[in-house]
Amino acid sequence: MTSPLTYLARHLQALLGTLGYLLRRPLGTLLSIAVISLALTLPACLYLLVKNARVATGSVTEAIELTVYLKTDVSLERARQLADSARARREAGRVTLISAEEGLEEFRKYSGFGAALEALQGNPLPHVISLRPNSDRADPSSIAALQRYLSSWPETDIVQVDNEWVRRLSALLGLLERVFQVFAALLAAGVLAIIGNAIRLEISARRAEIEVTKLVGGSNAYVRRPFLYLGGLYGLLGAGLAALWLIAINAALEPWLLQLARLYGSSFNLLGLTPPELGVLLGGGALLGLVGAWIGAARHLSRIEPRQ
Template identity: 40%
Template structure:
């Protein structure tokens, strides 16, 4: 009994007979913490993806609703860009026409064109000779045979000035300045067309912006309501997790990944919808343009715009999920 009572620790069951080694550290290392953090995020991502795949029809239709809401403003924006490309740039639509005096020689007109092109307010300047102006007028007016009977060319040479920026006050000031140049008979600018063009573009931009805001709010409501249903289905599980010490960030993480996954699916679907829609519409546009002797066609979805659409969808899904979880997180405390 005495020997047993006073036995050394090394002689007990499981003793090694050696002195205990010095502990390596006073807690987990940074690598261990990083690995645990990455493993937690990986598990949350896999769990969220698995739950979405268990309900493929519901997940698909949720992504489809989000995709339609995303594709509407992006599609309108792409159509505006194509229409602007069809009509030419709006700087070119605001050209100032300088009609030269009839006695101005081609050398004087070219020298004046080069002088105007160097102005900081001018983006480009193009000289059209009298012969070229007459030829274009014959082709466009249909009076070619009648104009050939004229004793001499009545049309002056023209310098077309494209401004750097389109602004009514600046354009009028530039027109007055160019009208005072030597050998210039008249400087003409269609300010009414400039104002109409500016108003049309701004109206389209405001409409797309307003529609985008409304659809963003609708997307947040859709994703928030969807995440709320997932939270209700897992209420008991979440309460147990919080009961054993699970943090709010741990509870929130899988739902955030779920929202981001909804965003990925919606962004890819929206990209496909836009690509298919523009391609389907392009056939009718090409046929119509061919009737007017034009080779115009709609441009597809640029890669940068498609990636921006995908990134925006992921962010909207993430934000919507975060708002939904933040709203219901306090209600999930264990009872």
Template identity: 45%
Template sequence: MGTFLTRHLQNALAALGQLSRQPVATLLTVGVIGIALALPASLQLLVQGGQRFAGGWSGIRDFSVYLKPGTDLAVARNLARALASHPNVQDTRLIEADAALAEFGRDPAFGEALKALKSNPLPHTLVVRPDAEAAPADLDALKAELAAKPEVDLVQLDTQWLLRLAAILDLVRRGIWIAAVVLVAAVIFIVGNTIRLDIQNRRQEIEVSKLLGATDAFVRRPFLYIGFWYGMLGGAVALLLLASVLLLLRGPLERLLQLYSVDFTGFGLSPGTALLVLGAGLVSGWAGAWLAVGRHLSAIEPQV
């Protein structure tokens, strides 16, 4: 058992030594593998960020209640007061039509256009914040109740776009899985092809070894270890790439999430994701080597 392990360790180190003797070729292969592995992982990070963003907002489920144009301000105020004591409502806030217009007017993009208007086209708007404990069914009931009021024109759930975002993220996440599978397959082919060339270059060595009584396992082992190292180093490169991407994005992303008061702590490369990337590299490197070795090694029989 001891010699068995020693021999495997020797093989592993010898394979690493062989790779280091052709640094440019190794770097290129490892780089391509790294990029292929980093791509789905970085998309995954993006989705993770998006989810955090959507998740941070899911607690805020404000309704915008637009009153019919021309509704009296006093009526609007009464409604706001009445709604505030509704069991499913935590808080209401009235945005008066004039205040809203004034706010728009401060925006230079709208200012000139608004001056052309003879009257204020904006309705009074109530922002209704439902109780934090309210269930989705309560929210639907509340929405229906609000919409049924005679002075109400339109009830809009502001968080609807967040639900859409979540749905999009779900879709993207599935897309990432597909991309990951395709790219891992690509890594398998890259490693397989590289090792195929390696087998061709070492044909004489393989033939001589077989003549001297080397078993298939003996001949196979160095190539499997080369595949192992390709995958391992490729995975490491992928992690390095991900870390640099995160470093570059961290500042702006942090600012963005703070603007929306979303908790940023814990965002980044989780140990699980890191292990997954390394594992995917390892397995695909090894698999590529197996593929090449199975296809091409048995074809080499010594000729005397």
């Protein structure tokens, strides 16, 4: 029975031996890691694209405004009650009541028809409730629900909202998310194949060593161990390089995007990977490497037996 310390020492030895092996052939190592990193960078880029688009459109949806034009015979007191009812809704963010008098004053001030308005007998404008949806409930279905609620008031004449583009944008982001998932799955399979093939080549190159090891009683687990570390390290280092690619892409795009955002009056900031997301990328890379190495090693090691 192997003692835990001996077991850990053997793993540490396999890990250090594998690191040494990678360092002894820097060009080959770098090429393998570069290919893996590119396969991981693409889905990670898509993920960041969707994430940033969600944040960007989140700030845009905050700008969506629903305007409720009340019937002209609704009193100001009743309009205030209706505005309070709207504020009580979870979907509602900022609710502003613009009285008919305020509306007329504003129109007089900005429309340039001040003199013409003097000729009117009374105020033709209704009280208006302007409402912005809550930022966490600015999705198309919540906005539609809010619109239905506001339209159901008997005092409502018209509810004006233009959320068609929001629905289209949301559908587009949903599609991008699906594309990200499909790409992630395909490229994960690609990484498995790349690492599996790298392990196959390593096993072929070290065939004599494997034969001797098996001849002196090395178990499959013992022989497989360095290859698993090799696959895990390829995946981990590939993911690390992918993270560096993402930082470089972020740095290259950020000034351009900030300038674009400023043109639209937005305070949008480009988001990179958060520490937990970086952990998922590195852990996922290492796991893919480990699985790829396991598949490659299981297939090829069993075919190698010592010969005389």
